[in-house]
């Protein structure tokens with residue numbers, strides 16, 4: 552019999568009823584150290600006092616207001632995002648997937664209005680993840696996401712991640728209107744696009760007019776140690792998708808764009824009942840106030856350095872379990888030699904939560920304000936988890952590293 556919750560997830564046998572900072576608690580009181588943060592969502596940890604205050608204060612005033620009217624919290628958040636980014640304008644959504652939908656529409660409408668309606672093609676890359684809507688899965692293009700869901704939205708040109716020659720050739724196609732990529736692939740296995748490649752791509756976009764759409768749903772909002780990941784490369788996109796961390800756990804996303812790229816999106820061309828809702832924007836503003844502060848981002852970078860150094864040590868100590876550390880800021884991945892699902896499960900046994908990704912990687916995406924003591928605790932727990940896996944790989948030794956009796 553089908554479960555009452557549609558079984559589209561392989562869920563772990565863990566059920567949490569409470570969260571505080573980087574910790575999650577089950578009904579029986581067992582505590583788990585959360586290095587997934589809702590997959591890069593709980594940027595300020597669980598039950599952050601500033602976010603609780605923003606949400607409860609707004610809840611007492613006004614929950615929902617149609618976009619038929621001015622929404623002061625939405626205006627304030629849009630102003631803050633514009634002030635702190637390349638963008639001139641923002642549209643609010645409830646998720647990253649919806650942001651992807653608008654980004655695709657915006658790019659196509661841009662070229663339509665410019666009198667080049669044939670420029671509908673959008674270049675994307677293997678390993679990409681842009682959400683599970685029809686546009687999102689067509690954009691990613693992988694068999695895993697698209698099989699059985701055809702006919703797919705046409706117009707996506709799928710290239711191999713890192714294939715520069717194919718990219719140069721595709722960018723010259725007169726029907727290409729945009730290129731869509733994550734500066735650091737998340738689901739694809741924490742694969743950063745090198746800064747020089749982002750710069751090179753920006754130059755190509757400038758030469759050809761192709762719009763650069765960056766998906767910063769997972770890597771944005773301070774995750775890499777800059778407010779937005781592309782800032783490391785010293786470039787700016789034309790259109791950017793954000794979500795996850797921007798709501799700190801409250802559903803919120805946005806598309807940010809330059810005035811030029813957004814020029815086709817006039818009244819009546821797009822909308823959302825809940826997008827930019829007062830509750831979401833009040834929380835989003837509290838997140839922005841915290842995360843956009845230079846001192847906060849400095850701390851993210853310091854913590855990232857500490858965590859990365861400790862993870863490098865872990866890889867060196869368990870070279871039979873791990874291959875390497877990769878990523879940027881507090882968006883880190885451990886490439887595994889054992890199946891990554893085994894490492895995630897071994898973590899559960901040590902009460903530490905990580906998230907599997909493609910390319911046999913486990914993701915470490917803690918709250919951006921994770922205390923140093925929790926980083927140290929995380930390393931101890933991951934170390935114990937790796938020890939159990941390593942011991943299982945060496946049947947001649949038991950957990951304490953001793954040879955079994957009789958051998």
Ligand SMILES: Cc1ncc(COP(=O)(O)O)c(C=O)c1O
Nearest residue numbers: 646647648680681682737768769
């Ligand atoms: C890079 C990226 N884009 C888009 C999405 C889709 O966002 P959402 O799940 O909020 O719809 C995700 C979600 O994991 C993501 O990581």
